[in-house]
Amino acid sequence: MKVLVLNAGSSTLKYGFYAMPGERALASGTIEHDGTPDVAGLVGQLAEHGAPDVIAHRVAHGGDRFGSAVRIDGTVLEAIRGLVPLAPLHNPANLAGIEATMAAFPDAPQVAVFDTAYHQSMPEYAWRYAVPEDWLRQHGVRRYGFHGSSVGFAAAAAAQCLGRDPADLSLVVLHLGNGASASAVRGGRSLDTSMGLSTLDGLVMGTRCGDLDPAIPGYLARAAGLAPAEVDRQLHQESGLLALCGDSDMRAIERRVEAGDARAELALEVFCHRARRHVGALAATLGRLDALVFTGGIGEHRALVRARICAGLEVLGVGLDGNRNAQPGELPARLDAAASRVAVLVIATDEALQIARETMILLGDCPGDSPQG
Numbered sequence: 001m002k003v004l005v006l007n008a009g010s011s012t013l014k015y016g017f018y019a020m021p022g023e024r025a026l027a028s029g030t031i032e033h034d035g036t037p038d039v040a041g042l043v044g045q046l047a048e049h050g051a052p053d054v055i056a057h058r059v060a061h062g063g064d065r066f067g068s069a070v071r072i073d074g075t076v077l078e079a080i081r082g083l084v085p086l087a088p089l090h091n092p093a094n095l096a097g098i099e100a101t102m103a104a105f106p107d108a109p110q111v112a113v114f115d116t117a118y119h120q121s122m123p124e125y126a127w128r129y130a131v132p133e134d135w136l137r138q139h140g141v142r143r144y145g146f147h148g149s150s151v152g153f154a155a156a157a158a159a160q161c162l163g164r165d166p167a168d169l170s171l172v173v174l175h176l177g178n179g180a181s182a183s184a185v186r187g188g189r190s191l192d193t194s195m196g197l198s199t200l201d202g203l204v205m206g207t208r209c210g211d212l213d214p215a216i217p218g219y220l221a222r223a224a225g226l227a228p229a230e231v232d233r234q235l236h237q238e239s240g241l242l243a244l245c246g247d248s249d250m251r252a253i254e255r256r257v258e259a260g261d262a263r264a265e266l267a268l269e270v271f272c273h274r275a276r277r278h279v280g281a282l283a284a285t286l287g288r289l290d291a292l293v294f295t296g297g298i299g300e301h302r303a304l305v306r307a308r309i310c311a312g313l314e315v316l317g318v319g320l321d322g323n324r325n326a327q328p329g330e331l332p333a334r335l336d337a338a339a340s341r342v343a344v345l346v347i348a349t350d351e352a353l354q355i356a357r358e359t360m361i362l363l364g365d366c367p368g369d370s371p372q373g
Helices: 039-049 074-082 091-104 117-121 133-139 148-162 216-223 228-237 240-245 250-258 262-286 296-301 303-310 322-326 351-363
Strands: 002-008 012-019 024-032 054-059 110-114 170-176 180-186 189-193 291-295 343-346
Touching (some): 024 039, 054 091, 110 351, 148 170, 148 291, 148 343, 170 262, 170 296, 296 303
Parallel strands (some): 002 054
Antiparallel strands (some): 180 189
């Protein structure tokens, strides 16, 4: 079965094409567009591999309704559209990608895999905010979590790397990239995570603030006369590493640190301090930490960041081997020192492949007869 995985953004259409269940990658790439997904260009790039048997879409927000992959029908489309207020920057683009490919491939089953779905296993005490009940019941104000496909892939790969049953493992997974999150995973299921209602919460990110005193937006409205939409825009697009040092790319920040730049040094330490703090909190939530897992672009490639985060985590039993960290070799890789009580792993995440796997679980061997969500 050939599974086409799509991640439709506001200006790009990312794709991965797989022969399943053997997980053979046929093609992958990114197509830029002007607001309307370029499906014609995609068809052209896939022509040599033949038409897909099923198309799976990464959808940012599934609210509390979707805890697994679902076959897309009219009801699911309306549900995704109804969740736009919770993900105004992402769900509309995801919808555009779904509608474009439904028109281009009318006979292929379409599947939605939600970034929030993996975290639906969180217990209520972890996802509940201490806010008025009406906020939850009428407006869906609760913690949802994101990066679910990446966390799920990394957790499964970590168990395989360690030769352990996923059911026996307690992990903290750090997905570190331009967007970043920390997740507690016990027995292969999400127990807690740093992101909340939106992708703004938790760790410091490229242009997003992460943890923030909730009084700050109201204070800025009064003190600076900023409208809510402008505060929201600045917290999403002008905060994080960019606000701290003028760069949002960790590669550039590390180069500046090496050159003795004080602002870059501060940005790096704020980023790593926030990650350390969340690792400690999530380890306490788990009650036992078997492995600390780094994934995402920064997690996979920035040795200095890994070293800074692990420094101070000795209290949890984390010991990093400096030589292995500097040259981890082929991924996945173990970076823990011989005396470390906690495994330290680097996993190259593959969200598209994880989405293809979840699609196969949903559809089985009969894509035309699969259950509805």
